[in-house]
Structures are given as structure tokens and as C-alpha cells.
Amino acid sequence: MIALVDVNNFYVSCERVFNRSLEKTPVVVLSNNDGCIISRSNQAKLLGIKMGMPLFKAQSIMRQHKVMIYSSNYPLYADMSNRVMQLLGKLAEDQEVYSIDECFLKLKRTNYLQHGRLIRFKILKDIGLPVCVGMAETKTLAKLANYVAKKNPEFDGVVCFSEIDLAAQNRLIKKIPVSELWGIGVRLAKRLNEIGIDSVYQLKTANPKWMKQLFGINMERMIYELNGIQCYPIESLKSDQKQIICSRSFGQTIDNFTDMADAIATFLQRAVAKLRKQELLTKEMILFIRNNPFTAKQPIQYSIRLKHAIHTDHHEQLMRLAIAGLTQIYQHNTAYHKAGIILLDLKRAQHVNQDYAAQTMRANLSNTLDAIRSKYRHNIITSGWQSKDGKWQMKQLNKSQRFTTSWQELLEAC
């Protein structure tokens, strides 16, 4: 049996753990730069606030209904996520962490409904977060069961498909639009609708071979999964990342090379830190800079692919490469709004031949820098390209405290 456990309105629920007065009011959490709405409480959903809506378009609803607005607080959410995942790991035979707020579990033979309720109870009691649990024989069906649990309060947050007889199951999924399925986005949904497939039930009973011809291998697999035939196993061992991205929109536009180099250097430092943390090396990067496509007359994006001679995690080498690349693509007289670095061709350090002596020296240097940065703060030592406080830094006006990861910001009890 596979269970899909997911936290309801995850970011909003995290904020509520530390501020109980938010429980009864509409709350939203914003994306970086306070740009879009990316998490909503149920009350906020009822007001018609949509996922991904830009804040400025929802401003009047916000004021009218006194919606509480939070900037995103990723250190807090990441820490809460770790707590949830650790606890879930203890309640299952095997576990695949699928996203920051979602997890697949492999369950031993048991009373599934009872176990689902136990999961829900433990996470709420020990961590303070509400979850829903969907259970079935395949991942696709477990996701669907979770959807049913969310949408129908009478199930009390826990649905197990194998406890519902087939006729009732089919009645249920005849009412669910195919667009709600895991793996069906807006474009596939539109194409499916065009050939007369509107409900999950219709897709379940479609001919898999024929659908493969029309839509590719994943559609065939999805149909098998809907019929209880497993195509996607639980993957408890996380495979190595294939790319690492660090990109940001700026708090204010950049129109000079110095500020841009500052931003790029900072993004590169963060990307390389992620690289080193996973003990990976990179050989290739993409650097891009662009203007604001929403306001500019002409959308502009310049990018360059840069190759290094060998696989490396050496920050200074990669920095030289990045700055050289930036010099090549940077054009004056453009108001830049966003930039980013993508590290590619990642390999495990032990799978690559390296210059042993040079590598050891570099590792010592990098480890020392990492240690100093983590002891004090991440920008205590920077490269010469970086300023103390780049004016491009993102806007975050309503950020809650890092209640669980910073001694200075602990919750105070009076």
C-alpha cells in the first residue's frame, strides 16, 4: 500500500503554528520579492484569491477582508518540513520525500484507515501541522485519494481507495476532472478534452496503447497506474541532482555592470555552496540576465553557456568563468530585472579524476570559509565582486521570525 501525505496549505500552516491568532482569519504567503500569492488559508481561498495571483491584483480584496499577508520564510518552512518528514519516516516501512510538503510512504499490511488517522493525529499533536492522507496501490491513485480527502470533509482527511468498493470508486472519479490528476497540466487537459476525455474515469478506461501513440509514454503509464498497476515505484534513495539553479528577481532594476556582477557573484556563491554540500562537482554553467517581460516593450534575455576544463567545486575558478561570461553578454542601456546561474554536468566527486594535491588545498580553503560563514553569517566573507548589501536584494516586507533556526529569533513566552 502506498500513502501520500501532504500538509494542508503548508506555508500558511507553518505561520499559524507560531501565531495562533491567525487560525480564524484569512492568511496568504507571498513568493520572493513579495510578488505572487503562493499559499492560501481556506478562508483566503473562499475569498476568490487564486494560486499564483500577483499581490497587486489582489490588493483590494486583501484590504477589504483584512487578509494577513506574510513574506516567504524559507528557513522556517524547511525546518518544519524536516520535522514532518522525520516523524513520517518512523511511521512507515519506506519513505520518499517528494516535495517540501509531500511524502510517499510504503505501508505494511495493517488497518490502513486507522494508520492514516494515526499519522494525521501525530503530525498535528507533535508538530502542529494539519495533513491529509491518501492511500492506494499506486502513486497516481494515492495522489487522487489525497485529493478526495482534501475536497470532501466527510472523510476527515483520510481516504483509502482499497476500502471503497469499485463501483463507489468509479462513481467518485466520474466527477473528478482529468485536469486534477498528477501529471496532467493545462495543456494536456485541453488536448484530452478535445478528444472527449473529461473525467478521471474516462481516462482510466481509455486504451493505453492508443493513448501512448497520441500522448507519449507517460500517458500510457498513467492509465496503468489508474488501474492499479504500479509503474512508478517508491524511490527512497534520492538520486543525485542533475542541475543546481540560483536565480532571483531584483528588488529594484539594475542598470550597471558593477551591481550585476555583485548579484551574479552572490548567486554563484550560493549555488556552489549547494554543490559542495551534496559533494558534487560541476563542469558547465549557464548564466542569464533579463529585463522585466511584463513591463518592457521588448522582452530581452541574454544567456551564455560556459564550460570549465575539468569538474570542480572551486568557487574562485567558477567565479572567474562567470564574470568572464557576464562581460561577454552584458549590454548597457538595459534595465535588468532578473539574473541567474545554472550549474550543469554534475558528478559525484569520487567519480571524477582530479589533481589530488590541488583539490585537497582547495577543499581546506573552502571548508574553512564554509565554517566561518556558518558560525557568523553567510556574508561575513565574500568575494571582491560582492558588496555588503546589494541594492538588488529582494523585497520582503512582512517576514516572520526564524522561530526554529535562529537563537535571536526564538518565540517569546510572557
Place this chain on the structure above:
DNA sequence: TCTGGGGTCCTAGGACCC
């Protein structure tokens, strides 16, 4: 005025090999 960030997989087409 104000519109996020970070990932994965599949497919088609081109270059190249024997």
C-alpha cells in the same frame, strides 16, 4: 508601481559513426 524559484522527464531533429 507592483508579476517567484527550483526542479524533472520526454521528444524530435541534427550531427556523426560504421
Place this chain on the structure above:
DNA sequence: TCTGGGGTCCTAGGACCC
């Protein structure tokens, strides 16, 4: 006049997920 078959690798673009 007639112009094969089988393969790999790379890349860009499209689709999806949270």
C-alpha cells in the same frame, strides 16, 4: 538510372511538478 540500415550523442523546446 539506381541512393541502406542501424546506432549514439547532443541540444532545444515543451510539458509537467511543487
